[in-house]
Amino acid sequence: MLDLYSEGNSRLHTMKPGWKILGLAISGSLLFAVDNILFSIAFLAVTLALFAAAGLPLRRAWAQIRPVIWIFVLIMIAQALFNSWWVGLFVIIRFAVLLMLAGLLTLTTRSSEMIDGIEAGLRPLSRLGLRTRGISLAISLTLRFIPVLASVVREVREAQYARGLERNILALTIPAIVRTLKMSEDISDAIDARGF
Amino acid sequence: MTTKDIVLIALFAALTAALGVIPQITLPMGVPITAQSMGVMLAGAFLGAKRGGLAIILFLALLAVGLPLLAGGRGGLGVFFGASGGFLIGFPVGAFMIGYLFDRYAGRPPLFPSILFMLLGGVGVVYLFGVPWLAVIAELSVWQALAASAAFLPGDVIKAVLASLILREVRKAIPNL
Numbered sequence: 532m533l534d535l536y537s538e539g540n541s542r543l544h545t546m547k548p549g550w551k552i553l554g555l556a557i558s559g560s561l562l563f564a565v566d567n568i569l570f571s572i573a574f575l576a577v578t579l580a581l582f583a584a585a586g587l588p589l590r591r592a593w594a595q596i597r598p599v600i601w602i603f604v605l606i607m608i609a610q611a612l613f614n615s616w617w618v619g620l621f622v623i624i625r626f627a628v629l630l631m632l633a634g635l636l637t638l639t640t641r642s643s644e645m646i647d648g649i650e651a652g653l654r655p656l657s658r659l660g661l662r663t664r665g666i667s668l669a670i671s672l673t674l675r676f677i678p679v680l681a682s683v684v685r686e687v688r689e690a691q692y693a694r695g696l697e698r699n700i701l702a703l704t705i706p707a708i709v710r711t712l713k714m715s716e717d718i719s720d721a722i723d724a725r726g727f
Numbered sequence: 728m729t730t731k732d733i734v735l736i737a738l739f740a741a742l743t744a745a746l747g748v749i750p751q752i753t754l755p756m757g758v759p760i761t762a763q764s765m766g767v768m769l770a771g772a773f774l775g776a777k778r779g780g781l782a783i784i785l786f787l788a789l790l791a792v793g794l795p796l797l798a799g800g801r802g803g804l805g806v807f808f809g810a811s812g813g814f815l816i817g818f819p820v821g822a823f824m825i826g827y828l829f830d831r832y833a834g835r836p837p838l839f840p841s842i843l844f845m846l847l848g849g850v851g852v853v854y855l856f857g858v859p860w861l862a863v864i865a866e867l868s869v870w871q872a873l874a875a876s877a878a879f880l881p882g883d884v885i886k887a888v889l890a891s892l893i894l895r896e897v898r899k900a901i902p903n904l
Contacts (some may be wrong), residue, residue, distance in 0.1 A: 534793045534804055545877045555804065597859070602810045605875065606865045622866045629808040637793040637803030645792035665728060666855055669737045669785055675795070680768030684745055700762060704893050706826075709770070711738060719734040 534642040541640045543585040562572040568621045575624055578631045585639050585641055595634035596627045603627075605658055668722075676711075683707050683727045732778055739782035740789070741772040747798040761798035764883070767818045768890035769851040771825030772841070773897075773904065780823035787815060813860020817853035824837035833897065840889055845887035850880070 534668045543551070582592045596603070601624045610619030629649060650667055657663045688697050695701040743766025766786070770811030771779035787882065795802035807815060832840065854876060862872035898904060 535794065537797050552804075553849055559808070581748070598801060599809055604864075606867075609865070609867055609871060609875075613868075614866070618866060626864060630805045631804035633808050637805065640793060642789075642793045642893075649792070650790065662728065662731060665733050669733050669740070669781075670728075670789070671741045671873075672734060672737035673744075673785055673789060676738055677744050677794075680741050680745035693876055700889060704762070704765075704889075705896045705900075707745075708742065708893065708897050711742065712897070712904065715731075715734045715738050719729075719731040722730050724736070 535637050536641045537587060537591070537638045539586050540640065541585045543581065543623070543635070545641075547637075548640050548645050549652075551640060552648075555632055555636055559629055562625050562628060568617075568624065571621060571624045574628050575631075578628050578635070581635060585635065587626060587635075587638060591638060592631050592634070595631045599630065637676075652681070672718075679714075680707070681709060683710055735774055736778050736782045739766065739774060739779070740785040742766055742795040743770065743783065743786045744794075751812060756850070762886075763798050763885045763895075764818070764849065764853070765890045766824060767822045767853070768887060769893065771822035771848055772829050772845065772890065772894050773902045774825045774826060776826035779826035780819045783819040783822045787819065790815075794816060801806045808864075810861055812864070812866060814853055814857030815878070818855030820856065820888040821848040821850075824852045838895060841891040841894060842887050845890050846884065849887060849890070850883045897903065 558574070560572060563637065565571075568650065572717075579589065579592060582589060597708075603626070606622055606626075607619040608617065610622060632656055648664065651665045651669075652664060684703065684707050690696050690706075691699065691702045737858075743763060745845070746762040746766045767783055770782040774782060788795050790802050791804055792805060793803045806812065825844055828844040828847065829836065832844075836844065854873075858872045858876055859869060860878065861867070862869045865872065867875070887898055
């Protein structure tokens, strides 16, 4: 499956996803509860150490915050204007630690494991009338549909390219949606025919 | 909930993901608009409140478990903690709201009310979650956060118009949807 998982066999890789999610939730709450920049800086050091422990180079930690660098700049400017640059630095460090920790979870956990975790977690709810089989079906269908849709969009784009319409978003989306909606009819018939 | 409902929910979750593949347009002032939040508007408008909201929750769940489904190939739990985390949380509520408005409207709304519904749910409700979140995470006032988000408004209006046009044309092609 196409995911952001990074191969490895450290303790973080083999740990159950549930514990990692719990750890992330506790860390996030602590970061906001303890309103102290020294605490956030210590947490940053721990986070970087965790990346090292998972056998991930530090540039992977940097990659977690690179997409939001311009937001950091904006925060810094706004805080320097309205509060002080010190607050800005505090906010940015806390923000960066959260992004790195969440990224660490994603890098060390396969999507399939996370989905298994969700399904296992939902199972007790089936006694309350929740159709967990329906949820599993929806998840696996979506995973199957994504590459199908991406290729439908690509095909339609190529067809519209021949007409010089490849930059026209309506000429791309309308045929793609019509095609996939027609497909959905056949798919649900096929699932019912197999006695779901 | 029938098999057809489940298939449609999965389809619109996947559609929202696939819209991330369409190259983004950059507005003159340098603000990128992606086609992705149109998935939210379309899910609500086509599927109604309940199924539309569920489709977007499913999209977010797959994003959270680490699939790189956001435009630009981003994904994982980190995106929920990012500056746009609140907007993501607002997505399913926005889809629900749009679906609710379309469900309440007797018959099929003409273009203008349709655009208005998409704006109320897809922009109004989504910003209601996104702006306070941005304010908290960046320690800004709500007004400063709103001013920072306002750059995306022209793109959002364009998307509401496009989604309404798509809705109208697709319904012409498949009348019994």
